[in-house]
Amino acid sequence: MGNGVNVDHVLADLSSATAHEELQELIERLRDAFGVDHMVYHWVDGAGDQYGFGTYSDAWVQRYLDRNYLRVDPVVSGCFQRFNPVDWKRLNWSSRAARAFLKDALEHGLGNQGYSIPIRGPAGQFALFTVNHNCGDDAWAEFTERHGRDLILMAHYFHGKAMEIRPGRSSAPPQPLSPREVDAMTLLALGYSRAQVAQTLSISEHTLRVYIESARFKLGALNTTHAIARALTQGLIVV
Amino acid sequence: MGNGVNVDHVLADLSSATAHEELQELIERLRDAFGVDHMVYHWVDGAGDQYGFGTYSDAWVQRYLDRNYLRVDPVVSGCFQRFNPVDWKRLNWSSRAARAFLKDALEHGLGNQGYSIPIRGPAGQFALFTVNHNCGDDAWAEFTERHGRDLILMAHYFHGKAMEIRPGRSSAPPQPLSPREVDAMTLLALGYSRAQVAQTLSISEHTLRVYIESARFKLGALNTTHAIARALTQGLIVV
């Protein structure tokens, strides 16, 4: 399982991929190269819609979606709270729903071993890169030990490609804020009231208001909260 | 520059590191191994305080903090909006503040070339891993091309260690929001007024208020705007 894999070639192919189908084909090749049962990339959008590709059976993917397993799957919730890759054995399978999910998964052809890598994008995009296999604990530990780094890189590259292919909602040219506007937005994002911000910046509350309105206008925001949200997601302020 | 680097050894040492000093020592070794001028890990915390280690001079680090360059540094804002590693040349240095910052940086011993990797943790932790050097464009392109993958891995491992060593305020376990709370926060972040949110969710405005207050409490936020900011930076909602 997974001896002598040369990831470099595949990653080179990956960097030239431009469509969903290529990624799908690529992940199948990687699955074969690593000699595991399944390899899956699964993007979970904050709004709940999902995107992915991989080698799970269509039946299982459909069942996962139908049953809304996203809200039950300990792999998703576990990875969402972690940074490092995680072996499925270390997740919390104690709830009844989780055990039912696992049983269902095994019946749909998944292996008993899994290893998932959480990965995140700038606007909170969250995805999982998972390898799944049927084997004993020792063999699996050796596999993950040997290929952990390659898997991290693959997760990274797949996520980058997925975000390219599926840009979602970016592409709005962020209009820069003036220094004072940045100050105002930043302090507001930190929870200061307008009065406090004005005092902190040693300006009148009215002047502050002018900045806020100006920033709101530049950001195309409907109110202050909206402006803060946009400034944050566009990286115009950092808190 | 950077020929025949064996990252594996250093990464092995990295996984056993347990203290800030070890990380500092390690990054210096890596800097030498890669033969670049500087190598820096820089964590920007959700509340604006910073942590890091690396090979920039103390004078420059101090100046960066004193002058609050965090709010000006195009590397930070640029990486914050991206997923893939970025060459400093591709960032937007057009603002006056950015150019002044760059001039100051060069005068404090930084090289003209830089390559930074954004990296994110589960609760919105955001960090940069940067290599900096003084050389021509071609040599630099070759360097980043050759070592890009190693750098990604190093960024990943350093970030993992930094989060271990410095739980910081993430020691406040990010209390999850209930589905309704997420709905409310999300719509507010999109600019809806409370009345609109209540109508959209088909609940009374009073009920909505309970959610907002509950979310505010869970997030330790002082007001709604603050709550939205925290929810966004902690990745609890996505807009």
Added chain:
DNA sequence: GTCGGCCCCGCCAGAAATGGGGAGTGGAAA
């Protein structure tokens, strides 16, 4: 040399959000 951006200040009135009470359902976990 005007024009636009940024910086700063005042007053007023209406709209919206906040903070403090209270009360009841249902479902899931311990």
Added chain:
DNA sequence: TTTCCACTCCCCATTTCTGGCGGGGCCGAC
């Protein structure tokens, strides 16, 4: 089973925000 949590609804008074009016000075670019 009991306890906890999510979810739903209501009134009150107060604070805060928003929108509109007016004014001034400084700088850099066209």
